Amino acid sequence: MTALHWVTVSPFLLAILIPIIYKYTKRIHTGWFVLPLPLILFIFLISNLPDISNGDVMHYSMPWVPSLGINFDVYLDGLSMLFALLITGIGTLVILYSIYYLSKNSEKLNQFYVYILMFMGAMLGVVMSDNLIVLYVFWEVTSVSSSLLISYWYQREKSIQGALKSMYITVFGGLSMLGGFSLIYVMAGSFSIREIIANVDLVTTSSLFVPAMLLILLGAFTKSAQFPFHIWLPDAMEAPTPVSAYLHSATMVKAGIYLIARLTPVFGGSPEWFWIVSVAGLVTLLWGSVSAVRQKDLKSILAFSTISQLGLIVTLLGIGSAAIYFDGVPDELYYTAIMAAVFHLINHATFKGSLFMTAGIIDHETGTRDIRKLGGLMTIMPITFTISLVGLLSMAGIPPFNGFLSKELFFTGTLNVMNYEMIDLSTWGIIFPVVAVIASIFTFLYCAILFFKTFTGKFKPENYDVKVHEAPVGMLISPAILGALVIIFGLFPNILSYTIIHPVMTSILPNITEQIEVNFSLWHGFNTELFMTFIVIAVGALLYVLMKKWSQTQFYLNERDPFNNLYDHGYNGLIKGSQAITRVQMTGLLRDYFVYMYTFIILLAGYTMFRSDAFAVDTVNVSEISPYMWALSVVFILATLAVPFINNRITVIVVVGVIGFMMALFFVQFRATDLALTQLLIESVQVVLFMLVFMHLPKLKKEVFKPGFSLVNMGISIAVGAFVTIMALSAFAMGSEAGFDTIAEYFIANSKELAGGYNIVNVVLVDFRGLDTLLEILVLAIAALGVVSLIKLRFTGREDV
Amino acid sequence: METIIIILAGVLVSVATYLVLSKNLIRVILGTSIFSHAAHLLIMTMGGLKEGSSPLLGEEAATYTDALPQALILTAIVISFGVTSFFLVIAYRAYQETNTDNLDILRGIKDE
Numbered sequence: 012m013t014a015l016h017w018v019t020v021s022p023f024l025l026a027i028l029i030p031i032i033y034k035y036t037k038r039i040h041t042g043w044f045v046l047p048l049p050l051i052l053f054i055f056l057i058s059n060l061p062d063i064s065n066g067d068v069m070h071y072s073m074p075w076v077p078s079l080g081i082n083f084d085v086y087l088d089g090l091s092m093l094f095a096l097l098i099t100g101i102g103t104l105v106i107l108y109s110i111y112y113l114s115k116n117s118e119k120l121n122q123f124y125v126y127i128l129m130f131m132g133a134m135l136g137v138v139m140s141d142n143l144i145v146l147y148v149f150w151e152v153t154s155v156s157s158s159l160l161i162s163y164w165y166q167r168e169k170s171i172q173g174a175l176k177s178m179y180i181t182v183f184g185g186l187s188m189l190g191g192f193s194l195i196y197v198m199a200g201s202f203s204i205r206e207i208i209a210n211v212d213l214v215t216t217s218s219l220f221v222p223a224m225l226l227i228l229l230g231a232f233t234k235s236a237q238f239p240f241h242i243w244l245p246d247a248m249e250a251p252t253p254v255s256a257y258l259h260s261a262t263m264v265k266a267g268i269y270l271i272a273r274l275t276p277v278f279g280g281s282p283e284w285f286w287i288v289s290v291a292g293l294v295t296l297l298w299g300s301v302s303a304v305r306q307k308d309l310k311s312i313l314a315f316s317t318i319s320q321l322g323l324i325v326t327l328l329g330i331g332s333a334a335i336y337f338d339g340v341p342d343e344l345y346y347t348a349i350m351a352a353v354f355h356l357i358n359h360a361t362f363k364g365s366l367f368m369t370a371g372i373i374d375h376e377t378g379t380r381d382i383r384k385l386g387g388l389m390t391i392m393p394i395t396f397t398i399s400l401v402g403l404l405s406m407a408g409i410p411p412f413n414g415f416l417s418k419e420l421f422f423t424g425t426l427n428v429m430n431y432e433m434i435d436l437s438t439w440g441i442i443f444p445v446v447a448v449i450a451s452i453f454t455f456l457y458c459a460i461l462f463f464k465t466f467t468g469k470f471k472p473e474n475y476d477v478k479v480h481e482a483p484v485g486m487l488i489s490p491a492i493l494g495a496l497v498i499i500f501g502l503f504p505n506i507l508s509y510t511i512i513h514p515v516m517t518s519i520l521p522n523i524t525e526q527i528e529v530n531f532s533l534w535h536g537f538n539t540e541l542f543m544t545f546i547v548i549a550v551g552a553l554l555y556v557l558m559k560k561w562s563q564t565q566f567y568l569n570e571r572d573p574f575n576n577l578y579d580h581g582y583n584g585l586i587k588g589s590q591a592i593t594r595v596q597m598t599g600l601l602r603d604y605f606v607y608m609y610t611f612i613i614l615l616a617g618y619t620m621f622r623s624d625a626f627a628v629d630t631v632n633v634s635e636i637s638p639y640m641w642a643l644s645v646v647f648i649l650a651t652l653a654v655p656f657i658n659n660r661i662t663v664i665v666v667v668g669v670i671g672f673m674m675a676l677f678f679v680q681f682r683a684t685d686l687a688l689t690q691l692l693i694e695s696v697q698v699v700l701f702m703l704v705f706m707h708l709p710k711l712k713k714e715v716f717k718p719g720f721s722l723v724n725m726g727i728s729i730a731v732g733a734f735v736t737i738m739a740l741s742a743f744a745m746g747s748e749a750g751f752d753t754i755a756e757y758f759i760a761n762s763k764e765l766a767g768g769y770n771i772v773n774v775v776l777v778d779f780r781g782l783d784t785l786l787e788i789l790v791l792a793i794a795a796l797g798v799v800s801l802i803k804l805r806f807t808g809r810e811d812v
Numbered sequence: 813m814e815t816i817i818i819i820l821a822g823v824l825v826s827v828a829t830y831l832v833l834s835k836n837l838i839r840v841i842l843g844t845s846i847f848s849h850a851a852h853l854l855i856m857t858m859g860g861l862k863e864g865s866s867p868l869l870g871e872e873a874a875t876y877t878d879a880l881p882q883a884l885i886l887t888a889i890v891i892s893f894g895v896t897s898f899f900l901v902i903a904y905r906a907y908q909e910t911n912t913d914n915l916d917i918l919r920g921i922k923d924e
Contacts, residue, residue, distance in 0.1 A: 771879035
């Protein structure tokens with residue numbers, strides 16, 4: 012265990028201690044005990060940042076299941092470092108915020124902090140694992156702990172529904188991803204990401220390349236709420252706001268983005284990857300920004316905004332993957348998109364985190380998140396207002412905040428697509444900047460709605476249940492820090508460029524490291540991107556001014572995502588369909604189950620015999636039939652065939668008894684003396700038993716002849732009988748052909764020599780194969796005990812044994 | 813002779829299957845008992861029904877019939893007897909408790 016291992020494991024260890032701490036320190040908010048851990052981890056990580064910036068990587072191995080190639084390998088390069096810093100940094104702020112947000116008197120804090128620590132550890136594990144299976148394990152722990160956090164207020168129906176939905180969707184994606192990882196193992200022979208990247212030729216030339224890619228992307232898209240798997244994210248807003256801020260804006264939803272970035276060296280450069288990733292991102296970007304405008308709830312708007320921004324980052328990663336397609340081309344054209352993606356990733360985490368926190372403050376202080384009720388909070392909550400304004404301006408892409416820079420870079424990236432010399436991109440590439448501009452207009456619009464509907468207008472005290480005032484200072488610290496970062500990264504973007512963004516780009520594009528230049532400038536002259544921004548601001552402002560006109564349309568009034576209906580119908584249909592299938596086959600009737608068994612036995616074995624051409628009849632090794640045997644057989648067949656037609660119970664017992672005694676006669680004919688004796692005896696006892704029982708049973712009813720029922724039964728019975736006959740005949744014929752002697756000679760030769768007995772059958776039973784006899788006695792004993800207990804034990808509520 | 817015994821066993825299986833598919837519990841039990849007869853006949857036959865003396869060394873015959881299948885059947889007879897009698901008592905108890913021997917009615921509680 013090295014220090015890096017402890018980084019991932021320590022949150023889990025602390026999670027074990029939290030319930031104990033909570034129990035004995037009721038008077039202190041449990042969050043204070045949690046707070047130091049992410050802070051220490053953050054400081055530890057940032058102290059290693061200079062090494063990472065110099066291009067070093069940290070890599071430590073620890074065997075877990077070495078025989079299967081599964082090792083707990085931690086690997087820290089630029090990409091992992093960026094995510095680890097986000098997780099621990101925002102984790103610290105979120106925990107500080109939660110101390111003021113959650114009351115220590117009314118909330119179950121032990122549960123909250125256990126879940127959030129589990130989540131933090133798992134998330135650190137996801138971004139630092141080098142082994143795909145370990146990554147998958149942590150990945151699923153994030154799904155589970157995220158669902159636990161969403162259903163934190165489990166008394167509420169909507170929380171449970173939201174948790175279930177996110178669980179189903181992300182676990183579905185996680186399992187697909189496991190399939191993709193397994194395919195990668197089949198191709199590359201290793202679970203280690205570094206080794207896979209080193210042997211990337213094995214993967215790219217394999218026929219499993221596309222299936223593996225699709226499965227892994229399914230995992231990434233479900234986790235990162237990409238279209239059409241985005242529907243779980245708005246429903247996850249039922250979670251406490253610190254959770255929404257942490258999981259659903261800064262960390263977990265970026266796990267999919269991490270995975271895409273991490274595996275870009277493996278899959279990137281193929282046209283399939285380029286198209287799937289960038290188109291999925293574009294659709295998500297557009298869909299999320301349009302849907303956000305329709306929402307009336309602060310957190311829902313932010314949720315759809317998160318979806319849309321995640322789509323933006325995914326689009327950029329897709330576009331940037333083309334850099335690998337043009338291998339070794341030191342052209343800014345191709346890697347700008349990656350740079351924009353990384354930069355926006357950081358920016359989004361800062362401004363979205365602070366926006367969620369301010370939304371939480373507004374909710375906390377006013378008791379509502381509905382934008383139709385809110386208004387005029389500017390003078391009442393000045394600090395919250397300022398922080399929100401910074402975040403919203405950044406999200407809308409207004410200078411001088413960091414969102415402006417990343418949006419300009421985004422436009423550059425999409426404009427560059429038109430210059431790609433790939434499949435028709437010079438013509439189709441125009442889609443990219445057009446969609447980017449439309450989505451940015453809607454982004455501007457919902458930022459404007461968020462701002463003006465919440466803070467401007469007239470303050471109406473009658474809308475609120477509580478007296479509205481500014482939040483306590485402790486609650487404002489975290490959003491204020493994030494807001495400050497928004498401004499710092501906006502004004503001095505270059506402090507990020509070679510410390511963190513360059514190493515991240517080195518991780519995503521490992522083969523073209525030398526030529527990458529990272530340089531931001533706040534002002535880069537009048538170029539196309541700037542005019543696109545003007546269009547965005549102008550059209551967005553116009554749309555907001557005209558809001559009265561379109562706010563009565565069906566488009567705005569219907570806030571529910573149509574894909575929810577699809578999901579709900581699919582979910583209900585699945586349950587109804589399974590019930591229907593179960594109802595058809597599970598009738599509860601013994602006869603039906605026998606019909607299934609017989610049918611499948613005949614079909615399977617019959618098909619096997621037919622396939623292997625196993626039909627045979629032996630006429631050579633057959634012994635002669637004595638006239639006596641003929642007579643016996645005729646009587647036997649007649650007696651047997653009569654049984655189903657008898658409706659008198661005594662007659663049926665007698666006829667079945669006759670069959671048994673005929674069996675004894677057969678055994679006499681086969682020179683099986685002991686068998687004949689036993690058969691006679693047992694048949695007599697059994698007939699007596701039948702009689703005894705039948706005394707207490709009702710008269711046999713005549714089976715009502717229903718053609719559908721009885722004819723099917725008859726058909727199946729004849730088929731089973733015929734099948735057994737044919738199989739036995741073939742087996743006998745083939746057994747004779749095989750030419751193996753029996754081992755009977757051994758018993759004849761040795762039963763006197765070794766066992767000292769003359770009756771060979773008895774010697775076999777008690778000497779050569781005595782174990783069978785022992786257990787058979789046991790069977791009889793159990794049956795006898797069973798009979799006794801069935802008769803004696805009557806569980807009617809009193810002891811009566 | 814093997815052929816005819818096999819056909820006899822086939823007839824037994826057919827009749828037993830028909831009984832087992834019935835809706836009446838008693839017929840099902842009779843069916844299982846007939847099934848065991850068919851199995852015994854098949855075990856006996858598949859080794860070949862060679863002419864020979866009873867497997868008693870005192871006979872001092874030139875050939876004996878095969879003793880091993882006989883031992884197997886003996887075991888099987890006893891076991892099937894134990895199972896059948898247990899089964900009969902269950903039927904008896906089931907009738908006492910539920911007042912029916914119709915499997916259409918003996919099918920558990922709905923919605924389970």
